Amino acid sequence: MTVTVKTFATSGEAAAALSSDRSARYLGGGTLVMRALNEGDISVSTVVRATDQALARIEVTNLRVTIGAGVTFARILAERDLGFLHAPARSIGGPAVRNMGTVGGNLFAPSPFGDFTVALLALDATIAMQGGLGTRDLPIEEFLQSRDRQNGALVLAISCQRPASADAFRYRKVARIKPKGGSVITLAAHLPVSSGRISGARIALGSMAATQIRARAAERALEGRSLDSSAISAAAAAIAEGTSPTDSALASAWYRREVAGVHLRRLLSGQE
Amino acid sequence: MLELRKDIFADERDDNLKEVGKGTQRQDMLGHVTGTSTYFDDHKLQGMLHLKVLRSAHAHARLRRIDTTEAERSPGVRRIIRGSDVPRNLNTLLSLINFGKDDEPTLAVDKVRYKGEPIVAVVADSPREAYEAIAKLRVDYEPLPTVFDVEEALKPGAPVVNETYPKNTFTYHDIYDHQKLRFGDVDRALAEADHVLDQRYQMAPIEHAPTETNGSIAAPDTNGRYVVYTSTQALFFSLDTCAKILDVPSNTFHFIGGTVGGGFGGKVDTLTEPLSILGAMLTGRPVRYVFGREEEMQYGPPRGAERIYIQDGVMRDGRIVARKVRAYFDSGAYTRLSSYAVVKCAAHLPGPYAIPNVYGDIYCVFTNRTPATAMRGFGVTAMDFAIECQMDKLAHIVGMDPMEFRILNAYRDGDMKAHRREAKNTALIECVQVAAEKAKWPLREEFKRMSSLEGGGGIRAAIPLTPREPSTPRAAASQQRTSYDRAPAASSHEPPAPPPAPPPPPRPPAPSHGATRFSSVFGNRRR
Numbered sequence: 130m131t132v133t134v135k136t137f138a139t140s141g142e143a144a145a146a147l148s149s150d151r152s153a154r155y156l157g158g159g160t161l162v163m164r165a166l167n168e169g170d171i172s173v174s175t176v177v178r179a180t181d182q183a184l185a186r187i188e189v190t191n192l193r194v195t196i197g198a199g200v201t202f203a204r205i206l207a208e209r210d211l212g213f214l215h216a217p218a219r220s221i222g223g224p225a226v227r228n229m230g231t232v233g234g235n236l237f238a239p240s241p242f243g244d245f246t247v248a249l250l251a252l253d254a255t256i257a258m259q260g261g262l263g264t265r266d267l268p269i270e271e272f273l274q275s276r277d278r279q280n281g282a283l284v285l286a287i288s289c290q291r292p293a294s295a296d297a298f299r300y301r302k303v304a305r306i307k308p309k310g311g312s313v314i315t316l317a318a319h320l321p322v323s324s325g326r327i328s329g330a331r332i333a334l335g336s337m338a339a340t341q342i343r344a345r346a347a348e349r350a351l352e353g354r355s356l357d358s359s360a361i362s363a364a365a366a367a368i369a370e371g372t373s374p375t376d377s378a379l380a381s382a383w384y385r386r387e388v389a390g391v392h393l394r395r396l397l398s399g400q401e
Numbered sequence: 402m403l404e405l406r407k408d409i410f411a412d413e414r415d416d417n418l419k420e421v422g423k424g425t426q427r428q429d430m431l432g433h434v435t436g437t438s439t440y441f442d443d444h445k446l447q448g449m450l451h452l453k454v455l456r457s458a459h460a461h462a463r464l465r466r467i468d469t470t471e472a473e474r475s476p477g478v479r480r481i482i483r484g485s486d487v488p489r490n491l492n493t494l495l496s497l498i499n500f501g502k503d504d505e506p507t508l509a510v511d512k513v514r515y516k517g518e519p520i521v522a523v524v525a526d527s528p529r530e531a532y533e534a535i536a537k538l539r540v541d542y543e544p545l546p547t548v549f550d551v552e553e554a555l556k557p558g559a560p561v562v563n564e565t566y567p568k569n570t571f572t573y574h575d576i577y578d579h580q581k582l583r584f585g586d587v588d589r590a591l592a593e594a595d596h597v598l599d600q601r602y603q604m605a606p607i608e609h610a611p612t613e614t615n616g617s618i619a620a621p622d623t624n625g626r627y628v629v630y631t632s633t634q635a636l637f638f639s640l641d642t643c644a645k646i647l648d649v650p651s652n653t654f655h656f657i658g659g660t661v662g663g664g665f666g667g668k669v670d671t672l673t674e675p676l677s678i679l680g681a682m683l684t685g686r687p688v689r690y691v692f693g694r695e696e697e698m699q700y701g702p703p704r705g706a707e708r709i710y711i712q713d714g715v716m717r718d719g720r721i722v723a724r725k726v727r728a729y730f731d732s733g734a735y736t737r738l739s740s741y742a743v744v745k746c747a748a749h750l751p752g753p754y755a756i757p758n759v760y761g762d763i764y765c766v767f768t769n770r771t772p773a774t775a776m777r778g779f780g781v782t783a784m785d786f787a788i789e790c791q792m793d794k795l796a797h798i799v800g801m802d803p804m805e806f807r808i809l810n811a812y813r814d815g816d817m818k819a820h821r822r823e824a825k826n827t828a829l830i831e832c833v834q835v836a837a838e839k840a841k842w843p844l845r846e847e848f849k850r851m852s853s854l855e856g857g858g859g860i861r862a863a864i865p866l867t868p869r870e871p872s873t874p875r876a877a878a879s880q881q882r883t884s885y886d887r888a889p890a891a892s893s894h895e896p897p898a899p900p901p902a903p904p905p906p907p908r909p910p911a912p913s914h915g916a917t918r919f920s921s922v923f924g925n926r927r928r
Contacts, residue, residue: 131529168693169453169532 132166136178140259143179144283148261153177155283157199158229160222161238184233184285187211195288198233202245205232213291213298217248217317220302223309233284237276241311241336241379244302246273250333250341251317252298254289258282273340297321301396302335303388305379312336313380314389316396320351327351332364332393337372337385346370347393361397365390409831409852429660438660440613441630446620446687450479452680453531453690455521455538456700457513460769461545461560464511467521468539475537477530479684482522484510487679488648493736494670497641502572504565505735505772507646507675513542514562514734515771517700524680524688551708551729551766562734562767571732571740571765578764580747584819585758585865587714590723594714596798601710602787606703606731609776613662615701616691619677627678628655634664639671646675647682654678666775670702670737705739705773706731707783711791714758719801719809723758724751728784730765733772740765742780748820749781752788753829755812755857757865759819804837805848815858823862827853 135153137143147153152174156162166173184199189210196205202218205211206227211218221227221235221244235245236256246269254269260282269287272279292298300317304310315335320327330351332344346367354360374385395401405414405422414422432438469481484490484506491503509520521538525531546560553559554569561567570578591597617631633639636658644651661668673690680688692701707730714723728746732739743765750761776782796806811829818824830853837844 131527168695169528169535171529171532171536 132174132176134176134178136180138180140179140181140184140283140285143177143181144259145261146175146177147283148281150175151281154280155179155233157231157234158201158226160226160230161234179283186286189291191291193288193290195286196232197286198231198284200232202227202230202232213295214245214248216300217245217302220244220300220304220308220315226309232287236272236284236287237279240339240375241313241377243341244312244315244335247315247333247335247341248298248300248317249287249289250343251300251319251331252289252292253319253331254287256287257285259285270343273342276340292319293321299396301392303392311379314385314392315341316389316392318393318396320356320397322356325355326353327356327360328353332368334368334372334389336379337369337374337389339373342372344368344371344393356397358398361394364397365394368393406831406835410828413826432660440660440662441618441632441658442613442616442689442691444618444630446618449618449620449687449689450524450526450680450684451528451531451690452482452522452524452676452688453528453535454508454519454676455523455535455540456696457509457516457518457520457542458540459513459542459544460516460549461547461562462513462542463545464509464513464520465541465543466539467541469521471537471539472521472523472534475525475530475534477526478523478534479526479686480524480680481534482508482524482676482679482683484508484520486683487646487675489646492642492646494638494642494738495736495741496645497638501736501740502565504563505737507679512545515769517696517771518734519676522676522680522690524684547769549768549770551706551731551764551768554766554768555729555764560769562769566736566767569767571736571743571767573740573744580743580761580763582747582750582759582761582763582819583867584760584821585723586868587723587725587758587760590758591712591714591725594722595717596715596795598713598715598791598795598798599710600712600787600791600794601708602783602790604707604709604783604786606706606771606773607776608698608701608703609663609665609667610698611661611663611665611667614692614694614697615668615673616689617673617677618687618689619674619681620687621681621685622655626653626655627681628657629674629678631656631658631674632661632664632668633658633671633674634661634666634668635671638669639674642671643674643678647678665777666704666779667701669775670772672701700771702733702737702772702774704776704779704782705733705742706770709784709787711787713791713795715795715799717799719796719799719806721751721754721756721795721810723760724754724756725760726750726762726784728761728763730763730780731770731773732765732767733770734767735772736765736767737772737774738779739773742775745780746784749784750819752785753812753827754792754807754810755816755861756810756819761819802844804833804842804844807833808844808848808851811853813853813855813857813861816861817864821864824857827857829853 135146147155154162154173156176156178184197186197187200188195202221205214205218235243250269256267256269256272258265258267298319302315303313312335317333319331321329330348332347333341334344335341347364350363350367351360368389369386374382376382473481487507490506493501493503495501509518523531523534525534548554548560562569568578613632615632617629619627619629622628636656640654640656641651677688677690707728710727712725715721730739730743743763746763747761751759793803796803808830812824812827814827816824830851
């Protein structure tokens with residue numbers, strides 16, 4: 130069977146095409162789907178595209194940002210208002226991949242990829258999706274837990290709050306090849322501070338489980354405390370709790386668990 | 402920019418040569434920088450078919466049954482190729498120069514010996530249809546015990562990887578299971594050395610990672626000939642290999658290549674051409690066979706992994722008096738070119754240094770890993786890494802500057818190398834001096850004044866007395882045994898030494914009056 134490419138003017142039509150065909154896959158920038166096709170993945174028979182400009186929209190208000198699923202990392206890097214997302218965007222691939230790869234596609238990138246999604250998880254993003262039955266908003270954690278079953282739906286946009294200050298959101302990707310290697314560990318931490326105390330800490334990890342996950346034990350270790358060395362030590366000690374990394378050519382599961390605390394400590398204490 | 406230091410080597414080269422030493426434009430550079438160079442995959446021929454292979458899912462398994470019925474009925478399939486369709490389904494690359502035994506099938510028949518070994522080829526109208534047919538092939542495997550470690554593979558009772566070489570070692574000169582280098586009396590020198598340093602080095606396989614993956618397109622031509630567009634970096638070598646495997650005269654083929662999208666040694670093995678030509682022969686249509694990126698990374702041959710043990714003896718004044726090397730080259734499941742890497746390595750020992758007592762045992766070992774092949778200085782690069790690590794550690798042990806330590810031990814013009822060739826154009830001393838100068842690394846005056854042109858030869862040109870039988874290790878005298886790191890001394894767990902190789906059988910009298918010549922590959926030969 131040959132591969133059919135279907136291009137639609139609206140995201141609604143594209144979503145309908147996706148939900149009605151199990152062998153259909155949505156093509157955003159193509160950095161995942163074209164690779165799969167080139168390597169002989171015969172599970173994809175229909176490629177669905179949408180030219181809907183709404184998918185490429187970026188909206189920024191004082192409190193929140195909304196980014197269309199089709200926005201590329203190169204565009205995020207060109208957007209001054211999205212400065213807090215520049216580090217995660219820059220950590221992905223080389224210029225060619227950043228030029229094509231999209232925010233929506235990154236949500237589906239398997240480990241050791243999907244670094245941008247680690248940042249979105251720490252920022253408690255909301256995923257706007259269109260399925261066969263209409264649109265709905267899904268918290269990112271819920272989305273990630275059911276990611277394997279989301280192929281029939283189309284991601285329209287993601288939205289998240291803007292961190293109150295530059296210090297409140299931190300991101301670090303550990304790779305063996307710089308700047309564009311796959312992730313050994315990716316860490317993102319959103320640590321809002323009110324009257325000197327951390328309130329609502331969210332720490333997210335990439336390459337430490339089948340999907341991006343939160344480090345809840347480390348979050349608890351920081352909650353209600355100021356970001357001092359004892360709090361950082363407590364969080365670093367707890368970082369690997371609940372993780373289930375696997376061995377890969379980039380790093381062993383053991384190594385990932387061993388060094389996660391070291392990198393969290395560096396991230397939180399502002400060391401390079 | 403290459404710079405010949407005429408201030409040091411005034412007589413080294415005639416400055417009036419027309420081409421040598423003159424800057425010149427590469428003939429293919431304009432095409433490369435303007436993106437107009439034509440690669441093999443830029444040929445889209447009318448009616449071209451696409452070939453993909455089913456690869457083994459196991460590292461070592463017997464093939465009980467291969468069922469192609471469903472795949473044959475798959476849409477777009479033109480031909481399924483099995484091992485029995487390949488005219489001569491056993492080859493070794495260097496058989497073209499009579500080196501080594503045929504040990505590798507184009508398509509596996511009764512057994513697979515590494516994960517990813519090709520078993521069945523599918524020729525179809527499109528790559529997609531070929532992939533879909535491959536998903537319908539059924540192979541019944543009977544997994545066999547595997548061996549992935551070079552020293553494990555040499556132990557008695559280890560699984561036999563490749564029945565052509567039942568001891569899991571390549572056979573040199575029909576009888577030897579390794580290459581041996583003996584120069585002087587290493588055991589005596591080690592016993593008399595002030596310090597002995599034992600180390601183990603383990604290399605990983607290295608993938609060439611070319612931008613253009615391996616591939617070729619073969620098309621029927623007039624007069625029963627075939628034109629082959631190929632990525633090979635060894636055009637005539639690949640052509641002759643195909644002629645042998647397909648059992649036709651070499652003038653059957655017109656190979657077109659020359660523009661290689663990155664080779665580095667990884668495009669010598671002629672992995673795609675025999676099958677794309679066979680596909681063209683069996684279908685009468687042009688056939689294209691190109692590795693995907695994962696195939697290239699996972700199953701394209703890498704630089705072989707090497708395990709190296711080095712035992713060095715050094716005196717307090719910094720002179721290295723002995724170097725004893727035991728190395729195991731991981732050839733993977735088949736020979737390809739690792740057998741030759743071993744020969745090169747033996748000739749390279751002990752590195753670019755004048756050491757009066759040298760000992761080397763180098764093995765080419767078969768394991769259930771991806772076959773290894775050529776890559777930039779293979780056989781020498783990894784050994785040099787190990788040797789230069791040793792040099793730094795030895796310098797540290799005797800308290801010498803590492804640059805001066807290298808100058809002190811460097812070979813010089815006229816010195817006898819361990820493989821009994823006189824060293825010429827050595828220039829290591831000058832290289833170290835210039836490197837130190839550029840790095841602003843301080844050298845003492847006496848080391849700045851040393852020269853590779855002086856002090857060599859004479860007594861250093863003599864071949865030392867070399868015991869034929871392995872000498873018994875002597876008791877350590879006043880020697881200080883230096884453990885450099887936590888690794889246990891390698892000599893404590895030396896594997897059972899293979900029985901000493903018998904002397905080569907006497908040659909029959911020469912039938913002609915030709916002179917005898919020694920070749921490291923062929924041994925003694927008459928010409």
